[in-house]
Amino acid sequence: MATFLVTGGCGFIGSHLCAALRARGHGVRVLDDLSSGSEANLAPGSKFLLGDVCQPMALREALAGVDGCFHLAAIASVQRGEKDWLGTHRTNLSATVALLEAARASRIPVVYASSAAVYGANGNLPLHEDSTVQPLSAYGADKLGCELHARVAGHVHGIPTMGLRFFNVFGPRQDPASPYSGVISIFCDRLLRKEALDVFGDGQQTRDFIFVEDVVRALIAAMRQVNVAAPVLNICTGNGTSVLQLAYLVAELCGVRAEINHRPARAGEVRHSIGLPLRARERLGLGSTMAIRDGLEATLTWMREGRPGLAPTSRSSVNGRTPIWQGR
Numbered sequence: 001m002a003t004f005l006v007t008g009g010c011g012f013i014g015s016h017l018c019a020a021l022r023a024r025g026h027g028v029r030v031l032d033d034l035s036s037g038s039e040a041n042l043a044p045g046s047k048f049l050l051g052d053v054c055q056p057m058a059l060r061e062a063l064a065g066v067d068g069c070f071h072l073a074a075i076a077s078v079q080r081g082e083k084d085w086l087g088t089h090r091t092n093l094s095a096t097v098a099l100l101e102a103a104r105a106s107r108i109p110v111v112y113a114s115s116a117a118v119y120g121a122n123g124n125l126p127l128h129e130d131s132t133v134q135p136l137s138a139y140g141a142d143k144l145g146c147e148l149h150a151r152v153a154g155h156v157h158g159i160p161t162m163g164l165r166f167f168n169v170f171g172p173r174q175d176p177a178s179p180y181s182g183v184i185s186i187f188c189d190r191l192l193r194k195e196a197l198d199v200f201g202d203g204q205q206t207r208d209f210i211f212v213e214d215v216v217r218a219l220i221a222a223m224r225q226v227n228v229a230a231p232v233l234n235i236c237t238g239n240g241t242s243v244l245q246l247a248y249l250v251a252e253l254c255g256v257r258a259e260i261n262h263r264p265a266r267a268g269e270v271r272h273s274i275g276l277p278l279r280a281r282e283r284l285g286l287g288s289t290m291a292i293r294d295g296l297e298a299t300l301t302w303m304r305e306g307r308p309g310l311a312p313t314s315r316s317s318v319n320g321r322t323p324i325w326q327g328r
């Protein structure tokens with residue numbers, strides 16, 4: 001059995017990945033600064049290292065002796081990138097370069113999270129891996145930067161990688177309390193409380209929503225397919241759902257009527273985002289993805305059960321701990 005480092009393993013996608021790796025008998029080490037993740041999400045049996053992926057010392061220590069790294073730590077929010085351009089750039093791109101540099105000596109294979117945000121303004125649907133990339137946000141530009149540096153990692157330094165362009169991921173443990181959370185967790189939370197929904201613009205904008213367990217399957221399969229050509233693959237369903245369709249579907253599953261308040265459209269928001277999943281299915285041997293209705297049921301069940309595993313991290317719980325790069 002192998003040992004893997006998962007950066008961002010206390011976050012939404014990372015925590016599901018760690019649980020799946022542990023279930024397969026692998027050793028798991030998690031490097032996370034708990035800035036948006038929670039220690040309550042940590043998969044049982046994982047080793048937790050509190051630390052910042054921007055710190056080369058922390059990365060070197062976390063990578064020592066592992067067989068591979070899943071790099072998921074990021075500030076996963078387009079809006080945060082608008083407010084704190086340089087700060088998010090440090091985490092979303094500089095840290096990836098630092099990680100690849102730390103992986104260089106032992107040529108540790110790296111599977112990393114890219115995003116559909118790299119396609120940005122490209123409205124030629126469905127988006128496939130050879131579509132033109134036109135990021136509209138600092139977040140998308142940094143994810144594209146990760147892909148370019150992964151190419152350098154393979155070409156110049158012989159580090160095998162694979163980048164996965166996740167579309168809109170949803171499922172249990174996506175925190176609806178975060179102002180930057182995904183639309184599905186916010187709609188599920190509001191409708192379970194019988195509250196009205198805010199919809200930006202006309203609500204006809206479409207997204208390709210993929211359930212977190214499908215994303216985890218792709219991540220694990222990708223670790224077996226990394227190579228120095230630094231391939232990138234779409235991780236999506238190929239199906240588009242408009243924000244209004246989503247609102248009515250969640251309302252139906254909650255047994256309530258959706259009351260919708262239309263808010264002004266958000267500047268720079270991508271209108272339609274639907275990907276072509278064929279290449280990933282072929283190269284990673286993936287089957288079909290979970291239907292959105294089933295994924296929504298699973299998400300609602302988790303919320304109804306009191307959201308196990310999701311506890312907001314208080315700063316004091318972090319302050320009481322010593323991050324791994326300090327005092328060394």
Ligand SMILES: NC(=O)c1ccc[n+]([C@@H]2O[C@H](COP(=O)([O-])OP(=O)(O)OC[C@H]3O[C@@H](n4cnc5c(N)ncnc54)[C@H](O)[C@@H]3O)[C@@H](O)[C@H]2O)c1
Pocket residue numbers: 007008009010011012013014031032033034035036037038051052053054071072073074075076077091113114115116165166167168169170182
């Ligand atoms: N959720 C989506 O729909 C989606 C879509 C496309 C891409 N992605 C990418 O997938 C990855 C995981 O996203 P998520 O939705 O699980 O987000 P998340 O916010 O739940 O998880 C990110 C984790 O990274 C940690 N982190 C942030 N900055 C860090 C730092 N400097 N050092 C150490 N840890 C740090 C956070 O504490 C958190 O646990 C991210 O790279 C994100 O950009 C997510």
